[in-house]
Amino acid sequence: MTALPPALDKVATLLSRLPGVGKRSALRWAFHILGEPPSYARELQQALAELMQHVRFCSECHHLAEDERCPICRDPARDPTLLCIVEGVPDLLALERTGSYRGRYHVLHGALAPLKGIGPAQLRLGNLEERIANQGVSEVILATSADVEGEATALYLAKRLAPTGVNVTRIATGIPMGGELEYLDDHTLSRAIAGRIRFG
Ligand SMILES: [Zn+2]
Structure with missing residues (x-):
């Protein structure tokens, strides 16, 4: 991917680390993001930041949760x-x-x-x-x-x-x-x- 602008190459390289995503698909996705309105990349960036900030493990069952306990552990039913x-x-x-x-x-x-x-x-x-x-x-x-x-x-x-x-x-x-x-x-x-x- 050396003929690419480094910023694009970086996004493609990061995407290629996802399971089942090869170098070529990763590059196709990076091009796609670039072709979308800038608001898409901003939303994606925001969503990833929130994912890392808010999602953690439930203190009881270790399922994913946004609070101390997950919705299943909190559900009295x-x-x-x-x-x-x-x-x-x-x-x-x-x-x-x-x-x-x-x-x-x-x-x-x-x-x-x-x-x-x-x-x-x-x-x-x-x-x-x-x-x-x-x-x-x-x-x-x-x-x-x-x-x-x-x-x-x-x-x-x-x-x-x-x-x-x-x-x-x-x-x-x-x-x-x-x-x-x-x-x-x-x-x-x-x-x-x-x-x-x-x-x-
Ligand atoms: Zn739980």
Whole structure:
């Protein structure tokens, strides 16, 4: 990008650091911003500044928030006895989209991955036991991913929470809607049979 004015090159370089954005798309976006009325760049600048200034982590569940506590933790209609542990904010948003969960959350911001240097201390676990005790939590739902790291995290949490006496459950994994048994991998199928539920 050396034939470009340095200011344009800088914007393109910064944009290219976003996930899924290559150098060429980044440059196309930078050109696009330049072609918009100046008010657009000002609004973008302002919005980014406000994002960094106002958005932080909820002191209880570690979801994103603009206040000390996020709207879910502040909502008196949410069931405080149910606590769903997720790896990240996108997982929380996915569960919220279903509209079928009315409890609260605890966002870890990661999963255990010893080979990448991510142990329990790197996850947002410090206030978990305190929340369970103080908020009268009766069930903790482990909604970490069904991959190696997610499973390891779920196992760790189940063991760690055993002394609290709280009921620990794991989200069911298995057959997707429309899925045919003969095409499922062995691991998915064995989890599905192990996690079967009463029917009818
Ligand atoms: Zn919260």
